[in-house]
Amino acid sequence: MRMQRIIRMLLTAFLVIFVSGSAVAKELLPSWNDGPAKIAIIEFVQAVINEKGSDFVEPSKRIAVFDHDGTLWVEYPMYTQVLFAFERVKKLAPQHPEWKTTQPFKALLEGDMKTVGASGMKGLMEILMATHSGMTAAEFEKEASEWLAAKNHPKFNRLYSECIYQPQLELLAYLRGNGFKTFIVSGGGIQFMRPITEKNYGIPPEQVVGSSVVSEFQVKDGKPVLVRMPKINFNNDKAGKPVGIYEHIGRRPILAFGNSDSDMQMIEYTMAGEGLRLGLFVHHTDADREYAYDRKSHVGTLDKALDKAGANGWIIVDMKKDWKEVFPDR
């Protein structure tokens, strides 16, 4: 058994360096540095696709789930969707004179972010509801798409929607190339993500699971439309993630990738299934190329999961050490 494991690791190490393609030798996951995280991923994939091995998993059960903010794209210094909501408040303000005297809108319009912050989750929800409802599905999609196609991240001089991680794009493609079906399972708004997931990650709208507002079917001017209501339908975060997976996917994933304590339940649920499983967290350790934050961060807090990773066999991916590149070339 021990010899078998050594042989498998040697084989994996070989695969890590080169695997022969149809014409030329092609490196697997080229933006990942050779190290324990890359080895663990390749070892896992090779084991579950090996029909003769004891860890074989049928293609239909090769479900991989990825958190979005901080796992596939940048979430720092503030979640992209929250920035979108803030800017929408400014855009919608002329139609809402009452916001001039109502918090947290008043503070937001005056640029008093301290007061906005002090309004907490309650204030944030009011802002999200005011900016994410009251329009049709098609109108919201247009708003989100246009914003995402126009707004640059202040640090990276590229669109927010292009602040995506090259090593993860390679991992998604590697998984799909080995028969996996890849899903996003995010605390973010499901309809905010959908306009960009196919283009960015090759993940179609139906493979995106997220938070949502209540929607209503209505007939407007003789046309059937879906209208977004100012009421939370589902909060796909923390303990909500395994529930979202159950409702939306209906099978337990065999691989889950997150970056914060909010992903712990999703990864615990994934790892508790039978057979070989893989759970991973991105650890943001790279202040130069991206950001360095974890236990004390106001977004993407990674604290308990760091403590529990060792005992649970979760892989901590160290952005600085494990990723050769962070963003795709342009």
Added chain:
Amino acid sequence: MRMQRIIRMLLTAFLVIFVSGSAVAKELLPSWNDGPAKIAIIEFVQAVINEKGSDFVEPSKRIAVFDHDGTLWVEYPMYTQVLFAFERVKKLAPQHPEWKTTQPFKALLEGDMKTVGASGMKGLMEILMATHSGMTAAEFEKEASEWLAAKNHPKFNRLYSECIYQPQLELLAYLRGNGFKTFIVSGGGIQFMRPITEKNYGIPPEQVVGSSVVSEFQVKDGKPVLVRMPKINFNNDKAGKPVGIYEHIGRRPILAFGNSDSDMQMIEYTMAGEGLRLGLFVHHTDADREYAYDRKSHVGTLDKALDKAGANGWIIVDMKKDWKEVFPDR
């Protein structure tokens, strides 16, 4: 333009009869009689896959949705899931002595179906909640799977789970063969259907949209599990169907197939999109081979949709006339 349409119809008529496969000529949709419904389906599919035509639809947007009860499998004389719930009441009765004196459970246990019926939707919901919650996701899946693998339909002497329509199996395969992604969008319970949809229809769990109870993530004996709660989460019926499609699929289908007034909103929503669309209803007209019911039926009522079909261009599929076979050979 008119000539183009005539040529297309002639081409379709040819395709209906024979289309050359790799080795031998193969009839399309062999269990469908040659008639307007079959022609409409093939004409639609040929138009949306024709890259040079004005009706071309990219493969990623070829979304087809099917109702379940009465559209893909038998729903008469009673929805299969309701029978499952009734039998579970009997099975669970020893653990619920209070049911001996509580309606509608008392009546159900005494076989007094008139009183059960008189308890209406409220009574039915109580029965559904009592039998579909209070267990883990895995436990419920086991219960549903075992029941579905054991119970015969009284008329057809085959398992309920095998009372599926052969022409629809051919249609699902034909659509997938032409790049469509096929979904079930049913008022039935999402987790009741999932154990059989892949085997029956080639539709994986993640492509099943349905009604659901609230589920909760809990850690039981150190194991993370999902527990089903006695509370409706979502009612994926009537005006709920377009909402379920929006949440779960995130794109408007281009083909929708139902069989009752409960499918009208789904079909209206589908047809209201831009470009070529197809909406169809199974009309149960075959008292010999299956059942004949429509306007006055207590299940699968097809009334308003029959009246509105002509003006809206919805195809009414006449089971007796349009289907050469009803069930698959065994």
